[in-house]
Every structure is written in C-alpha cells, then in structure tokens.
Amino acid sequence: MTELYLPMFIMFAIAAGICAVMFLGGQYLGPKNPTPEKRLPFECGNDTSGTRGVRLSVKFYLTAILFVVFDIEAVFIYPWAALFKGLGWPGFMTMLAFIVALLVALAYCWKKGALEWES
Amino acid sequence: MTFWFGLSPILVVGLGTLLLMLAEAFGKSPNSANPSDAGSGRSGELALGAAVVLLVGAAFSIGVWMVGPENLEGLEATRPYLVMDRFTVFFCFVLSLGGAFAALLAGGYLPEHDIDRSEFFPLLLLSTVGAMTLVAAGDMLSLFVALETMSLGVYCMVGLRRSPRAAEAALKYFLLGSFAAALLLFGAVLLYGATAHTDLVGIGQAIKTIGQPGSTVPVAPVLLGLTLTLVGLTFKISAVPFHMWTPDAYEGAPTPATSFMAVAVKAAAFAILLRVLVVAFGDDRLTSWGTGWPPALATLALLSMTVANVVAGRQSSVKRMLAYSSIAHAGYALVGVVATMRSADGQASVLFYLLTYTVSTVGAFGALIYCGSRGAEATSYEDLAGIAKRHPAAALAFSLFLLSLAGLPPTAGFFGKLYVFRAAFDAELYVLAVVGLLNSLVGAYYYLRVMVFMYMREPAPGAQPAVPMKSAFVSSALVLAAVLVFALGIAPGWSLDMAGAAKIVVSAK
Numbered sequence: 001m002t003e004l005y006l007p008m009f010i011m012f013a014i015a016a017g018i019c020a021v022m023f024l025g026g027q028y029l030g031p032k033n034p035t036p037e038k039r040l041p042f043e044c045g046n047d048t049s050g051t052r053g054v055r056l057s058v059k060f061y062l063t064a065i066l067f068v069v070f071d072i073e074a075v076f077i078y079p080w081a082a083l084f085k086g087l088g089w090p091g092f093m094t095m096l097a098f099i100v101a102l103l104v105a106l107a108y109c110w111k112k113g114a115l116e117w118e119s
Numbered sequence: 120m121t122f123w124f125g126l127s128p129i130l131v132v133g134l135g136t137l138l139l140m141l142a143e144a145f146g147k148s149p150n151s152a153n154p155s156d157a158g159s160g161r162s163g164e165l166a167l168g169a170a171v172v173l174l175v176g177a178a179f180s181i182g183v184w185m186v187g188p189e190n191l192e193g194l195e196a197t198r199p200y201l202v203m204d205r206f207t208v209f210f211c212f213v214l215s216l217g218g219a220f221a222a223l224l225a226g227g228y229l230p231e232h233d234i235d236r237s238e239f240f241p242l243l244l245l246s247t248v249g250a251m252t253l254v255a256a257g258d259m260l261s262l263f264v265a266l267e268t269m270s271l272g273v274y275c276m277v278g279l280r281r282s283p284r285a286a287e288a289a290l291k292y293f294l295l296g297s298f299a300a301a302l303l304l305f306g307a308v309l310l311y312g313a314t315a316h317t318d319l320v321g322i323g324q325a326i327k328t329i330g331q332p333g334s335t336v337p338v339a340p341v342l343l344g345l346t347l348t349l350v351g352l353t354f355k356i357s358a359v360p361f362h363m364w365t366p367d368a369y370e371g372a373p374t375p376a377t378s379f380m381a382v383a384v385k386a387a388a389f390a391i392l393l394r395v396l397v398v399a400f401g402d403d404r405l406t407s408w409g410t411g412w413p414p415a416l417a418t419l420a421l422l423s424m425t426v427a428n429v430v431a432g433r434q435s436s437v438k439r440m441l442a443y444s445s446i447a448h449a450g451y452a453l454v455g456v457v458a459t460m461r462s463a464d465g466q467a468s469v470l471f472y473l474l475t476y477t478v479s480t481v482g483a484f485g486a487l488i489y490c491g492s493r494g495a496e497a498t499s500y501e502d503l504a505g506i507a508k509r510h511p512a513a514a515l516a517f518s519l520f521l522l523s524l525a526g527l528p529p530t531a532g533f534f535g536k537l538y539v540f541r542a543a544f545d546a547e548l549y550v551l552a553v554v555g556l557l558n559s560l561v562g563a564y565y566y567l568r569v570m571v572f573m574y575m576r577e578p579a580p581g582a583q584p585a586v587p588m589k590s591a592f593v594s595s596a597l598v599l600a601a602v603l604v605f606a607l608g609i610a611p612g613w614s615l616d617m618a619g620a621a622k623i624v625v626s627a628k
Contacts, residue, residue: 041349053202104141107145108141111145111153113153113155114155
C-alpha cells in the first residue's frame with residue numbers, strides 16, 4: 001500500500017512545493033510598480049463595463065433544465081439498445097413503460113407552455 | 120400476475136401520478152386561459168383525484184398485506200433494489216394514508232388561501248411514490264434515488280406560496296437537504312469502498328466478517344460510513360442537532376405541505392433508518408452499547424426530546440409549536456429505534472408509534488387549517504382564543520388531536536408512547552425511558568396551552584378573531600383522522616399485531 005502510493009505523494013509534495021516557491025517568489029522578489037491601468041480587472045483587453053452580475057431571463061434556466069432532464073433520460077436508452085437482444089421482451093416492455101412515462105412528462109411540458117420561447 | 124399485484128401499492132400511485140399530471144395540464148381552468156395555469160381554480164377536483172388515487176393505493180396495500188407479500192411468487196425479482204416485505208407494505212399503507220390526508224387538507228386549504236397552484240397534487244403523489252420506494256429500498260442506490268424523488272417534490276410544495284417567507288423556507292430546506300443527501304451518499308461510497316457492496320444485505324454480511332481471519336473489510340471506513348449515513352437519515356427525521364431547517368420550513372410551507380412533511384417524509388425516513396440499521400448494521404458489535412450506534416442515537420433522542428420540548432413551550436405561533444412538537448416526537452420514536460438493539464419489540468413499537476403519530480399530527484394540522492379562513496390564517500395562540508364558543512366542533516377536534524399528541528388515554532398517542540417506552544424499559548434503557556416520560560409531561564404543557572386559549576380565553580378587544588373555514592375536504596379529513604385516533608386508542612391490539620408482523624427479520628446466514 002505505502003510503496004504503491006508513496007511516489008504519488010512525493011510527486012504531489014514536489015508540485016505543491018514548486019507552486020509555493022513560484023507564488024511566494026513572485027510576491028517577495030518581483031519588482032512592483034502599480035498603475036491604475038494595471039489594477040483594473042483583465043477583460044480580454046476591453047474596458048470593463050456594467051456590474052458584476054448579468055441578469056439572464058429565467059427562460060434559459062427552464063430550457064436548460066428540460067434539456068438536462070430529457071438528455072439524461074435518453075442516455076438510459078443506450079445501454080438497453082446495446083443489450084437489446086439479450087434483454088428480450090421483458091426489457092422491451094420495461095423500456096416502453098419508461099418511454100411512456102417520459103412522453104407523459106413531455107406532453108405535460110408542452111401543454112404547460114414550457115417549450116414556448118415567446119409567451 | 121402475482122408479481123404485479125405485489126408491486127401494486129407503489130404502481131397504483133405511480134400510474135395515478137401520471138394520470139393526474141395529464142388531468143391537471145389538459146383540463147380547462149374556469150378562471151384562466153393561460154395554458155400554464157390550467158390547474159388554476161380546480162384544486163377541488165384534483166384534490167379529490169389525488170385522495171382517491173392514494174386511498175386506492177392504501178386499499179391495495181391492505182390487499183397485499185392480507186395475501187402476504189411472502190406468498191407472492193416472483194416478487195423476489197426486484198430485490199435488492201425494491202424489497203417488498205410486510206415492513207414495506209405496512210409503510211405503504213401509512214404513507215398513502217398520510218398523503219391522502221394531505222391531499223384532502225390541500226383541497227380545502229389552497230383555494231381558501233388563494234394559493235391557486237394545482238401542481239401541488241401531482242407533486243404530492245410523486246413525493247408519496249418516492250417515499251414508498253424509499254421504504255422499499257434495499258440498496259444504497261435505490262435508497263438515494265428514492266430519497267431524492269421524495270424530497271424534490273416536497274421542496275417544491277414548501278415554496279408553493281409566492282411569498283419571501285415561503286421562498287426562504289424552501290431554499291433553506293433545499294440547501295440543507297442537499298447537504299444531508301450528499302453526506303448520505305458519501306457514507307454509501309465509503310461503505311461500498313470498504314465492503315464492495317451497495318446492497319444493504321451484502322453490507323451487513325461483509326461487516327459480520329470483520330475480525331474473522333481472512334477478512335478484508337477495514338473498520339474505519341465502515342464506522343465513518345455508518346456515521347455519515349446516520350447523519351443523512353437523521354436529518355430527514357429532523358432530530359436535534361440536525362433540526363435547524365424544521366421550524367422555518369414547517370412554518371413557511373402551506374399547512375397541508377407541512378402536514379405531509381411532518382407525517383409522510385418523517386415516517387419514510389424512520390422506516391429506511393430502521394431498515395439500514397437492522398439489515399446493514401445489525402451486527403452484534405454494532406448494536407452493542409459500547410462499540411456501536413445505540414449511544415449516538417440515544418444522544419440524539421435525548422437532545423431531540425429535551426431541546427424541542429423546551430423551545431416548543433416558548434413559541435407564540437401554533438404552527439411553529441407543532442413543528443417543534445414534531446421534532447420532539449422524532450425523539451420519542453428514536454427511543455424505540457435505540458430499543459431495537461436489545462428488545463424484540465423495539466421495531467414494532469416504532470412502527471406503531473409512527474402510525475399513531477401520523478393520524479394525530481395530520482389531525483392537528485388539519486384542525487389548525489380548519490380554524491382559519493381566507494386572509495386570516497390561524498397561526499398564533501391569540502388567533503385561537505375563544506374558538507370553542509364560535510365553533511365548538513373545531514375546538515373539540517383540535518383538542519382530541521392535541522391530547523393524542525400529548526399522549527393521554529384513550530387516544531392513539533397514549534399507546535404509541537406506552538409501547539415505545541415499554542420497549543425502552545425492556546431494553547434496559549432506563550434513562551432514555553424516564554427522560555422520555557418526563558418530556559411527555561413537559562410536552563403536555565404546550566398542547567394544553569392551546570386548549571386553554573381555545574376554551575378559556577376571549578379574543579383581545581379589537582383583535583380580528585379567526586373564522587373557521589367551510590370545507591367538506593377538511594372536515595372529512597378531520598372526521599377520518601378522529602375516528603382513527605379513537606380506534607387506535609381504544610383497540611390498539613390489531614394494529615400492534617400488524618406492526619409486530621411487519622418488523623424486518625434478518626435471516627441468519
């Protein structure tokens with residue numbers, strides 16, 4: 001156990017040491033000449049504008065959540081497809097039940113207007 | 120066929136959820152043409168639908184119980200992910216009953232208080248399905264999925280009212296709930312790492328091999344995993360010190376959602392706590408006082424009873440008092456859980472206690488709902504002043520449920536407490552039993568205080584007294600709960616026998 005992981009820990013220690021030396025070295029040895037320009041937050045060379053938080057429409061959130069939900073559910077279908085022959089009818093029926101439940105959810109979202117972008 | 124019948128208590132409610140979702144979305148709202156408000160103004164019919172689905176689910180539970188899940192062929196196929204034993208069926212009944220009560224209460228409460236969001240009912244059913252699968256879970260994976268299914272619905276129900284307080288309650292509950300779920304998951308991971316099993320039976324057997332020659336199961340991750348699992352689950356039963364979210368969440372939520380949280384969520388969490396402790400951590404060394412979980416849970420029980428009772432007496436809001444009272448009741452039930460270490464009756468006493476607690480608590484919240492009406496929800500003691508004169512039936516019902524919560528005969532609560540404390544005495548947990556008894560006396564103070572306000576006080580001059588609502592839903596729920604409180608209090612034998620038959624027995628392999 002120890003022999004197996006010891007080299008890894010040594011590597012971690014060396015990595016942490018190098019980082020510490022670089023940061024502390026820059027902090028204490030480097031020359032400092034601050035100007036107002038230099039103290040600005042870096043924003044790809046553009047002047048900074050606006051406040052920190054940008055308000056996004058809640059519509060994005062809803063779409064993202066729906067995407068995650070249906071996307072993850074679709075992932076469940078892949079392993080079933082890969083083992084389709086082996087699982088046979090019981091597997092098919094189970095997947096059918098799953099997809100019906102999914103369809104109900106889709107119908108619900110649709111009817112409730114969750115898929116409308118302009119409302 | 121027997122397979123489907125065996126799963127029917129869960130399947131019926133699951134199918135009902137899907138149908139109710141469609142009914143809610145595709146129905147026509149009388150007051151809004153906006154498709155996203157299709158459920159608006161239809162709380163009544165949807166509540167009826169939800170209650171019918173849940174009561175049919177309860178009927179199927181009774182049916183499966185009569186036949187006996189052990190006699191149904193092919194039902195083992197779902198193990199270990201879903202374990203349909205008598206324990207599960209018992210709780211399926213309790214949970215569907217608790218859910219049906221919440222649906223009935225919501226049918227009266229939501230329209231009365233202008234919370235016109237009928238999403239409540241599909242969410243309620245979905246949570247109940249989650250709670251049932253949680254009770255049936257015999258594997259850490261299905262346990263976690265079921266726990267989240269149950270919780271997500273409840274988070275939404277808590278935030279149903281569009282007010283800052285409800286939002287705070289929902290957010291608090293959601294964040295702390297997520298932390299607890301993460302801790303539980305971490306515990307499950309450690310247990311899997313140590314024992315190479317996610318199913319509870321496998322974990323239990325692997326733990327039994329500790330100390331035997333050739334065992335590869337390390338002790339430290341098992342103990343850490345046990346601790347984290349217990350923290351995750353005791354959060355859901357809101358035992359002190361994991362109770363911080365409870366008063367805020369209970370107070371901010373619409374009262375029917377509060378009753379569902381106090382009843383179904385708590386019962387399901389207790390059920391899975393029992394199953395995990397008995398099946399996975401039932402090893403002799405872990406159930407002994409010196410090296411196992413009993414002292415930890417006993418501490419939680421002592422803290423829950425004492426802290427909650429002391430704080431409950433100082434509340435000015437009745438709803439908040441009931442929230443603290445539910446924490447105290449979690450403490451009493453934990454006494455029974457600790458008693459499972461030595462007493463054969465421990466499990467049965469917890470099961471019976473949860474049944475009595477369910478009917479009494481649902482009744483108390485229902486009576487509180489009943490005492491308020493539009494724009495004037497009864498929340499404080501002053502709101503209830505003199506209600507006995509204006510509406511004797513409401514006051515009488517409220518008193519009955521409070522007496523049951525306080526544990527006075529001939530109500531259900533008396534026998535619930537009696538059996539829990541007797542199990543504690545059998546297990547030689549004298550300190551726990553005595554502290555529990557003393558706490559019951561302290562608890563009687565704040566329950567009786569409500570009755571004092573109802574019967575002996577007059578509303579302050581100029582104050583607007585609460586006017587009881589008129590709702591067939593709420594009154595039918597109250598009548599049903601009152602009948603059950605009396606039935607369990609006068610003839611506790613049959614349900615106690617059921618609780619005894621429902622307990623989990625780990626086959627000695």
